[in-house]
Amino acid sequence: MDLLALADFNLVARYGSFGEAARAAGRPKATLSRRVSELESDLQIRLLERGPRGVKLTQEGLALYERTGALLAELNASAAAIASSSEQPRGRLRISAPALFSQIAMGKLVASFALKWPEVRLEVTTEDRPVDMIEEGYDLVIRVNPAPDENLVGRIILHDRLVVVAKPGLEPPEGKARVPAVIRGAADQTSFWDVTGAEGRKRIFVEPFATLSSLVMVRDTVRLGVGIACLPLSLVSRDIAAGRLSQWGELDGSDIALWALYPSRRFLSARVSAFLNHLKASFPSGAPEELAALIDG
Structure with missing residues (x-):
């Protein structure tokens, strides 16, 4: 069963007409009518009696509305709750960082980040080798002068020489x-x-x-x-x-760029965004002197 079509049917049933439902949802009336017709065709039953003054639920339509209305409302509430919770950084954040950066900086970065976002559980692994982010389950990797990778995007967080x-x-x-x-x-x-x-x-x-x-x-x-x-x-x-x-x-020719890499800009989790912002705040200009200050701070 098409859940979107079922949601459209519930919308029309709630408002009692295609026109009112279309205005409430900001969607074309014809689209709602077509989706409800497709649902009726899939179920092989008539759900609505259409008339000049609106629509009336058939016996089968009323039963379907009563049984699915609460379920759809619960689904919408659950989705809204998840979306709301994703705005706050929480959950596990797995990071891979090179050995030297881990030894001299990650401890202090993790401590200051944890104080700000206590609901994020950080897991930092020291790796100088290239890691497969997707296969190995990392949310973020930090690398020195990484080779181009079409599957990853990122930003430079530090320059050194x-x-x-x-x-x-x-x-x-x-x-x-x-x-x-x-x-x-x-x-x-x-x-x-x-x-x-x-x-x-x-x-x-x-x-x-x-x-x-x-x-x-x-x-x-x-x-x-x-x-x-x-x-x-x-x-x-x-x-x-x-x-x-x-x-x-x-x-000569020893410019070093330290990158933070992640799989995609789309739907970036709040915890990854928070750590990226934390890196930016820690190294605002990305100069080597800023890393030196963190080391000795």
Whole structure:
């Protein structure tokens, strides 16, 4: 049975004429008449007796109206309640975020979000690999320079860039002399970094002597005066400002964009919208200094 046709029949039965029902619903009279006729055809019974002064319910029509009117009213009330509740963020929100961002920022972001929206149950997973949002059941993913995906939409929440840092007092060498370096990941086969600093562009030749799995560990190692490293500005800007590290320059072509991605703009849930707004409020201009302030705040 077509529920929309049944709803139209109930509407006409309630008002006693196609004209009154059409005016009440703001719909064409002919459409209502056609839908009721289709319902009668489907059920193989006559529901209404049509006359010049309106319509009259047949015995079968009256029985159908009495039995379905309350059910349709309950359905409408349930739909309205669900729509109303969806305006307030609540329920489970599953997020996948990269390791570094999770380590330095997600804890504080989750805490401040939870204080504002206590009915949202956050589940944050640390993943550097590309995840299948639909297959793995994520509501939102945060990724660094993600590859284009026609199934996802999103927005940039942060910009960052890589800088080469060292212990204060250590100067970039001349020529092809190699400098001990701390790098992240065994796959990094770095032999030199092209850096642009105050004195222009320079190629720095490096000799990796320590390979660590975390950029936070790389930063902590260089803080103690061991080697040089290439790190996100947001992670070391406070160290540079405080004189704990010196900056040799920015790595060429190292612009970083942190994206928040989700499957569709249509019917975006209130909890996803709320978290996106929370990210925007936390990083209003998307500058690396804003992430640095959150880290040290």
